[in-house]
Amino acid sequence: HTVNIRGVMVPNDYKWFYDYWEEDCTCPKDVQAIIDIFQPGDEIEVFINSPGGVIDVGSEIYTLLRSKKDNVKIYITGEACRAASIAAMAAHCEMSPTALMMVHCVSTRASGNHSTFEHTSEMLRTADRALSQAYVAKSGMTEEEALDMMEKETWLTAEQAKARGLIDAITYAFNLCLTSY
Numbered sequence: 001h002t003v004n005i006r007g008v009m010v011p012n013d014y015k016w017f018y019d020y021w022e023e024d025c026t027c028p029k030d031v032q033a034i035i036d037i038f039q040p041g042d043e044i045e046v047f048i049n050s051p052g053g054v055i056d057v058g059s060e061i062y063t064l065l066r067s068k069k070d071n072v073k074i075y076i077t078g079e080a081c082r083a084a085s086i087a088a089m090a091a092h093c094e095m096s097p098t099a100l101m102m103v104h105c106v107s108t109r110a111s112g113n114h115s116t117f118e119h120t121s122e123m124l125r126t127a128d129r130a131l132s133q134a135y136v137a138k139s140g141m142t143e144e145e146a147l148d149m150m151e152k153e154t155w156l157t158a159e160q161a162k163a164r165g166l167i168d169a170i171t172y173a174f175n176l177c178l179t180s181y
Helices: 014-021 029-034 057-064 083-088 116-139 144-152 158-163
Strands: 002-009 044-053 072-083 091-094 100-103 155-156
Touching: 002 057, 002 083, 014 029, 014 091, 029 057, 044 057, 044 083, 057 083, 057 116, 057 144, 072 083, 083 100, 091 158, 155 158
Parallel strands: 002 044, 044 072, 072 091, 072 100
Antiparallel strands: 100 155
């Protein structure tokens, strides 16, 4: 079974809009449809090329994939940014040597007085801590290390993601043998 996480990650209710304009998008219902036909022993291949999207969508897709973790293989083929990087943490993950991963803190817009902004600020810190757990669980890094990486809006090559433990392998990687004469 194949799941394609392409384009923006959107809530189920927004999918019709992207479909109407023939733009790539992924919603939790897309992933759930594959999980629903899952049989014991089946393997699910997930291909990610997404700039990310809504944080709760990334979390829901992560949770859906994580529930079948032992039978899921994830391949980052282009980019896994923001919420898509969260989904990529759900199971065994390989990344193309030309792909990119990006992690950052949660963002939003707010209006109101100082109390509203203080509340929004605390909500964003809480969301960052919650999402950092996907990176911690995958890589073994501390929460502080994950939050620092998110705070700096970190872009990673496949080599860098592998070195940090965020992926398991580099797809199509090969070793060069250099011979001196």
